[in-house]
Amino acid sequence: MSGYTIIDNRKIEPHITFFRVNPTDIKLTLKEVFVSLSDLCWISSFDKDYHQNAFQVRAEATINYIADNIIKDNADSVTSSSGEYVVSEIARKTIIQEMSYLDIPLAELFKIKDVGNHGFDFYSINGSKIILFGEAKYVAGQNAYGRALKQIVKFENEKQDHSDIADIDLFCCDVSKTNFSNNKKGFVAAFSSKIITTDMLVENIKKNKDFQALKKFEEIICVAVNL
Amino acid sequence: MNDLIKDIIAGENIEVIFKTVLNDLYRIGPTSTTDMEILSYLFLYHPVEFEKYKTAILNYMAVFYKNIDRDSLKDVIFGQYRKYIRDTYNKEYTPIQASVIKGIDANKCFSFSAPTSTGKSYVFMNKIQECQNDVVVVVPSRALINEYYLKLCDLIQDKAVNILTFIDKINTKKSKRNIFIVTPERCRELFKQKDLFNVELFLFDEAQLSNEDSKRGLYFDSIVRRCLKAYPDATYVFAHPFVKNPESQIEKNHFNSETSFAIRYTQKNVGQMFLCRDNNWKFYHFGIDTSIMGRKKRACNFDPIEKTILNNGSVLFYISKSKIYNKEFLKQFDRYISLCTEIEDPRINDYIEKIKLYTGSDTAINKNHYSQMTALLKRGIVIHHGSLPLQTRIIIEQFTKEGFCRICFATSTLEQGINMPFDVVYLDRLEASKPLSVKNLIGRAGRSTLDNKFDFGYVIINSLNNRTKFREVMTNEEELDNVSILEKEDQQDDDYTEFKEAILNGTLSDEFNLTENELAKLSTDDIETIAKNILDSLFIKENFISLDEIRNDEYCRLSLYSHFKSLYEGYLGRSLNDGESNVLNTAIKIIIWRVYGKTFKNMCWYRYSHASKSHERDAREKSGKGTDDLMAHFFTGYNDIPNKNLNVFSLFPMGTKAKDVDYDIIMYDTYDYIDKLIGFKLSDVFYATFFKYFEKTNDTRALKLAKYIKYGTDEERYIWMLRYGLSFEDIEVLDKHIDRINSEGILFKKSINDITEEQKVAIIRYL
Numbered sequence A: 001m002s003g004y005t006i007i008d009n010r011k012i013e014p015h016i017t018f019f020r021v022n023p024t025d026i027k028l029t030l031k032e033v034f035v036s037l038s039d040l041c042w043i044s045s046f047d048k049d050y051h052q053n054a055f056q057v058r059a060e061a062t063i064n065y066i067a068d069n070i071i072k073d074n075a076d077s078v079t080s081s082s083g084e085y086v087v088s089e090i091a092r093k094t095i096i097q098e099m100s101y102l103d104i105p106l107a108e109l110f111k112i113k114d115v116g117n118h119g120f121d122f123y124s125i126n127g128s129k130i131i132l133f134g135e136a137k138y139v140a141g142q143n144a145y146g147r148a149l150k151q152i153v154k155f156e157n158e159k160q161d162h163s164d165i166a167d168i169d170l171f172c173c174d175v176s177k178t179n180f181s182n183n184k185k186g187f188v189a190a191f192s193s194k195i196i197t198t199d200m201l202v203e204n205i206k207k208n209k210d211f212q213a214l215k216k217f218e219e220i221i222c223v224a225v226n227l
Numbered sequence B: 001m002n003d004l005i006k007d008i009i010a011g012e013n014i015e016v017i018f019k020t021v022l023n024d025l026y027r028i029g030p031t032s033t034t035d036m037e038i039l040s041y042l043f044l045y046h047p048v049e050f051e052k053y054k055t056a057i058l059n060y061m062a063v064f065y066k067n068i069d070r071d072s073l074k075d076v077i078f079g080q081y082r083k084y085i086r087d088t089y090n091k092e093y094t095p096i097q098a099s100v101i102k103g104i105d106a107n108k109c110f111s112f113s114a115p116t117s118t119g120k121s122y123v124f125m126n127k128i129q130e131c132q133n134d135v136v137v138v139v140p141s142r143a144l145i146n147e148y149y150l151k152l153c154d155l156i157q158d159k160a161v162n163i164l165t166f167i168d169k170i171n172t173k174k175s176k177r178n179i180f181i182v183t184p185e186r187c188r189e190l191f192k193q194k195d196l197f198n199v200e201l202f203l204f205d206e207a208q209l210s211n212e213d214s215k216r217g218l219y220f221d222s223i224v225r226r227c228l229k230a231y232p233d234a235t236y237v238f239a240h241p242f243v244k245n246p247e248s249q250i251e252k253n254h255f256n257s258e259t260s261f262a263i264r265y266t267q268k269n270v271g272q273m274f275l276c277r278d279n280n281w282k283f284y285h286f287g288i289d290t291s292i293m294g295r296k297k298r299a300c301n302f303d304p305i306e307k308t309i310l311n312n313g314s315v316l317f318y319i320s321k322s323k324i325y326n327k328e329f330l331k332q333f334d335r336y337i338s339l340c341t342e343i344e345d346p347r348i349n350d351y352i353e354k355i356k357l358y359t360g361s362d363t364a365i366n367k368n369h370y371s372q373m374t375a376l377l378k379r380g381i382v383i384h385h386g387s388l389p390l391q392t393r394i395i396i397e398q399f400t401k402e403g404f405c406r407i408c409f410a411t412s413t414l415e416q417g418i419n420m421p422f423d424v425v426y427l428d429r430l431e432a433s434k435p436l437s438v439k440n441l442i443g444r445a446g447r448s449t450l451d452n453k454f455d456f457g458y459v460i461i462n463s464l465n466n467r468t469k470f471r472e473v474m475t476n477e478e479e480l481d482n483v484s485i486l487e488k489e490d491q492q493d494d495d496y497t498e499f500k501e502a503i504l505n506g507t508l509s510d511e512f513n514l515t516e517n518e519l520a521k522l523s524t525d526d527i528e529t530i531a532k533n534i535l536d537s538l539f540i541k542e543n544f545i546s547l548d549e550i551r552n553d554e555y556c557r558l559s560l561y562s563h564f565k566s567l568y569e570g571y572l573g574r575s576l577n578d579g580e581s582n583v584l585n586t587a588i589k590i591i592i593w594r595v596y597g598k599t600f601k602n603m604c605w606y607r608y609s610h611a612s613k614s615h616e617r618d619a620r621e622k623s624g625k626g627t628d629d630l631m632a633h634f635f636t637g638y639n640d641i642p643n644k645n646l647n648v649f650s651l652f653p654m655g656t657k658a659k660d661v662d663y664d665i666i667m668y669d670t671y672d673y674i675d676k677l678i679g680f681k682l683s684d685v686f687y688a689t690f691f692k693y694f695e696k697t698n699d700t701r702a703l704k705l706a707k708y709i710k711y712g713t714d715e716e717r718y719i720w721m722l723r724y725g726l727s728f729e730d731i732e733v734l735d736k737h738i739d740r741i742n743s744e745g746i747l748f749k750k751s752i753n754d755i756t757e758e759q760k761v762a763i764i765r766y767l
Helices: A026-040 A042-046 A048-071 A077-099 A145-157 A160-171 A174-181 A198-207 A209-214 B004-010 B014-028 B033-045 B047-061 B073-089 B095-106 B120-130 B142-155 B207-211 B215-230 B248-252 B304-310 B321-325 B328-332 B346-359 B372-379 B390-401 B412-416 B435-442 B464-475 B494-505 B516-521 B525-538 B547-552 B559-572 B578-595 B600-612 B614-622 B663-697 B700-711 B716-723 B728-737 B750-754 B757-766
Strands: A004-013 A016-023 A122-125 A131-137 A185-193 A219-226 B109-113 B134-138 B161-164 B177-182 B199-204 B235-240 B260-264 B271-277 B283-286 B298-300 B315-318 B381-384 B407-410 B424-427 B456-461 B738-742 B745-748
Touching: A004 A077, A004 A198, A004 A219, A016 A077, A016 A198, A026 A042, A026 A048, A026 A077, A026 B073, A042 A048, A042 B014, A042 B073, A042 B095, A048 A077, A048 B073, A077 A122, A077 A131, A077 A185, A077 A219, A077 B073, A122 A160, A122 A185, A131 A145, A131 A160, A131 A174, A145 A160, A145 A185, A145 A198, A145 A209, A160 A174, A198 A209, A198 A219, B004 B014, B004 B033, B004 B283, B004 B298, B014 B033, B014 B047, B033 B047, B033 B271, B033 B456, B047 B073, B073 B095, B095 B109, B095 B120, B095 B260, B109 B248, B120 B134, B120 B142, B120 B199, B120 B235, B142 B161, B142 B177, B142 B390, B199 B215, B207 B215, B207 B235, B207 B248, B215 B235, B215 B494, B248 B260, B271 B464, B304 B315, B304 B424, B304 B456, B321 B328, B346 B372, B346 B390, B346 B600, B372 B381, B372 B663, B381 B390, B390 B663, B424 B435, B435 B464, B456 B464, B494 B516, B516 B559, B516 B663, B525 B559, B525 B663, B525 B700, B547 B578, B559 B578, B559 B663, B578 B600, B578 B663, B578 B700, B600 B614, B600 B663, B663 B700, B700 B716, B716 B728, B716 B738, B728 B738, B728 B750, B728 B757, B745 B757
Parallel strands: A016 A219, A131 A185, A185 A219, B109 B235, B109 B260, B134 B177, B134 B199, B161 B177, B199 B235, B271 B456, B315 B407, B315 B424, B381 B407, B424 B456
Antiparallel strands: A004 A016, A122 A131, B271 B283, B283 B298, B738 B745
């Protein structure tokens, strides 16, 4: 059970891929994230008894509640934070599954203590050993590609990718790091999308100025998640 | 990130710093001094940015007593845990508080350590309230007894629960169960009556006392073991501040390891930042972990003490007792004292009146009995130390808790865990030799509030050069011994060795608190002769000699003094030197005043009048003469005896003018005599002497004197009142409203309804 189906997969340009994904079970994805986040939280080791027993039952109720809010487009901060995790995780899994790229867990879920300053939400490495930096945006009831692309451009300008490299060093082979130091890198824009045809969505993305700016990089992947 | 104080002040990399510390907080909790330090700097220097992260910070700190929102999925994880705690315990506990409850419930012996301000006392109070049977709380000091007593009385309204500061079986008609709050010494009374009580919970707070290399440390461990033997089915809880190995209590007292559990909590509820100052009172920030916070001190562009006082915060100055006694603190900290103008609030006047009533002090300058300590309260300035009379201490602690205290000048007595947090703690001295005490004191910086904000406090040291020493105190871990001193082969003086052997052999008398050997010394023919001499000199037939005779004998020339001296010498097995004799004579005089029913205030007045030659000054003033050339009387102050090296000394140095005799000093000194010398040493010796003498001779004068020494009265009715927790001051007011009093309860007259609520406080639980 993956909790989503890929309903569209097309090339915008040879080095630019577009996916459209339909979540079939938001709760499943959310639960995976929620459980992983909880595992990392100090409470889980502080009160093992709670974590092993009471947590599961309570988590079900919590996740159901949040997932319902995402479905209903309730735009509060918890919903939007959760929606972003769902978008990140589905996008991350999509490129691993469809493109067989490297599986690196969500940045938030790295089990390494010192990781904390990361800017991007997730990462992967493609077959040509190019590191991809992923950014996810969720906006209740809206297409959020504009925000995702804008954030990527901003981070790239601020050299956030350079500082993030230290965080994911463990996952990167020497070739990928050399590529990165030669400015060979790629980006993944993951975003929530709403009632609009894929053709129209792709057309709109193509017109986006941030998208234009990013085209120069080795690889760009756009993942639209229907939320 | 290796110079964070500089970076934060300069506003560099702020977002990165926030993210890093948030990540730490999320994963390891609020356990790192440095993380809490960083948060304090961020809060202070970047309040706008802090606001963006506030919800996450408070959630990750799990300060669930605050009304925290949830903004993200990660916050929800904490929210869910908070709800779990609320559903399980019906209280807004923090994870640490919930864990303490769980530890107590799941084990026969639970030992833990936690930083100051983790809210353990709230948990204890609830736990004590929940118990169905008797509870014994053991604390190291009478000040802590009172703190527990007041809190429990507030919390437990059910009058069927006796809350007592001695072990006693009273109020039996109404009471279902007892809560005893006692020192280890008072706890011994339990074993004589062990079948009368069904103790469910023993709570040893500030249990690091067991590590004290002294008789008290020995005694503490012996009490723990005797409790365990007498009540093997009870639950035992040991609470400590910062110690590294709370499991030591389990090991050293041989609790069953399978039903015992120990844990060290390091989570903090408040942040702290550390500063030092130069000779010009310029302040500098410095960090504990130099590899993160930076090696250099960084100028702080404001005076944190001044800022705190002006913002209605509170400051604790930890200073030496000598600075309090010689008033040097007034000059040294004048810049802050002068910021505190008089506060117009009737509640403050109420507190001052209470103190005046108890101590007999006056707040009008240049008058006899003027007490600066009392007068300063009007400006929100509190003085707190170990020689402050207990009643006064209770009043000023309530004053502080009610939020009136702006500045507190305190000596180390505050260390004993009295719950008085401050916004600023200033260490005028750094006793690196007592790291646990210093840490405890540092722990007072930062008040945890219910407000939806990050709480932090300032810790300031008095010099730029003490930073390394201070960092060592902060980072060194305190370890308790895993072997009880009862089982250690150590060489100390004979007195200690005899005491230890008596404990090990079970020959320490619970009734008299003396060893078999000591009791034997007090039962010899020689001592009996001396006892008879004392009785003959103190009584005319069955009555005491007149008070006037005592008062007119300024120089202790009455024969009773020399007899008491002989008695004490017989007990010690050596002669007293002149310095020791002077101290003993003063103590005897105070004991006799108590026999005559004189209150603390009366004793202070007598002593002040003598030292300051008040009658002579009055006479001179009336006849228009000056008093400037009149010098203070020679005045023997308190000193611990026996002490072979004690010289003859006067508390007021040569050249002190009679009119300059300080009433505060007289108060502190009188209390030292009563508390430290008479209470802790002499009364046991004298009580045992006269009680034993009575048993042998049936001389009722001896029984009368023994009771006076122990209770301050020989009237059964008053002794009952004392056993119900009334003070002599209370008895003065309440006696006439009590019809009958005995072990079953107090029967009041109807007139009890006519007295004020304030006057009812001491008996409200028995009404």
